[in-house]
Amino acid sequence: MSTTEHAVEAVGLVKRRGGFTLGPLDLRVPRGFVTGMVGANGSGKTTTLRTLLGLIRADAGSIAMPPMGEVGVAFDQPFVLPYWRVRDAAEVYATSRPGWDQNWFDRLCRRFGLRADERVKELSRGQGNKLMIALAMGNHPDLLILDEPTSGLDPAARADLVDLLREHMRREEASLLFSTHITSDLEHFADYLVFVDNGQVVYSGPLDELVESFAYVKGALEDLTAENTPLIRGLRRGQANFDGIIPTADSAAFGPGVHLETPTIEQIVVHYERRNDEEH
Numbered sequence: 001m002s003t004t005e006h007a008v009e010a011v012g013l014v015k016r017r018g019g020f021t022l023g024p025l026d027l028r029v030p031r032g033f034v035t036g037m038v039g040a041n042g043s044g045k046t047t048t049l050r051t052l053l054g055l056i057r058a059d060a061g062s063i064a065m066p067p068m069g070e071v072g073v074a075f076d077q078p079f080v081l082p083y084w085r086v087r088d089a090a091e092v093y094a095t096s097r098p099g100w101d102q103n104w105f106d107r108l109c110r111r112f113g114l115r116a117d118e119r120v121k122e123l124s125r126g127q128g129n130k131l132m133i134a135l136a137m138g139n140h141p142d143l144l145i146l147d148e149p150t151s152g153l154d155p156a157a158r159a160d161l162v163d164l165l166r167e168h169m170r171r172e173e174a175s176l177l178f179s180t181h182i183t184s185d186l187e188h189f190a191d192y193l194v195f196v197d198n199g200q201v202v203y204s205g206p207l208d209e210l211v212e213s214f215a216y217v218k219g220a221l222e223d224l225t226a227e228n229t230p231l232i233r234g235l236r237r238g239q240a241n242f243d244g245i246i247p248t249a250d251s252a253a254f255g256p257g258v259h260l261e262t263p264t265i266e267q268i269v270v271h272y273e274r275r276n277d278e279e280h
Contacts, residue, residue, distance in 0.1 A: 007031045007143045007175035008052060013061035015051050022047050022199040029177045034169060036186040037179040039196035040273050045179040048196065049147050066143050069098045072136030076129060076148035082121035086114050089135060097139040108134035125152035137168060146178040150185055162189055183266040197273055215251055216267050218243035219258035228253040234271025245271040
């Protein structure tokens with residue numbers, strides 16, 4: 001296992017795809033921690049992960065990460081052959097994954113409710129995600145990279161997966177990078193956060209520091225002034241009230257009638273990415 005500070009480090013990464021440009025961005029995934037990646041659909045999360053993994057060739061920049069044999073990867077759709085059975089997928093992975101642990105894989109399948117003789121094409125979307133996660137974890141990788149791992153899972157299955165990943169992090173002293181649009185998965189699980197917007201990293205650091213740097217603001221329309229209105233990100237006006245997020249440092253610009261609250265990750269993401277009402 002490497003002793004470097006970061007499990008993944010990308011510097012000046014650029015990828016152009018049609019009219020979309022990812023980067024240039026810098027990305028660092030601290031070793032031994034859970035890093036969540038958030039952003040709207042089309043913001044560049046999956047492109048970032050695929051470029052890090054070499055599935056897409058970068059146009060510029062450098063990437064440092066463990067050898068692929070030490071990286072477990074799962075995307076939100078199975079990329080194993082549809083006519084394979086679960087056991088076939090395991091046999092193929094076992095030939096290319098150093099340290100493959102069949103007993104561990106079988107335990108994961110039992111936990112996920114997957115039968116060895118089920119064919120991939122017969123699995124639901126949620127079951128397909130579970131299969132890919134079991135395959136990704138089958139050799140106890142140093143680094144797990146998961147793209148939308150809870151997509152297609154019901155709340156109980158999402159909670160069970162988060163519990164499993166917590167157990168994995170404690171047991172393996174591993175690193176985890178996962179993208180998600182279900183921000184509640186991050187609230188009590190992720191240590192670090194990467195926030196991607198329109199192909200750019202707009203925040204990268206400890207999750208609690210992001211929450212502390214913003215305030216959720218709401219109040220009556222008459223509390224809006226020419227001075228404080230431009231400070232609000234994602235301003236949303238109703239019939240009598242408004243809401244949005246502001247940098248915590250700008251809190252003094254709002255009067256006593258305005259409510260300031262600690263925001264959720266979802267509030268930060270939603271309001272940061274949306275245009276103000278007057279811009280629509």
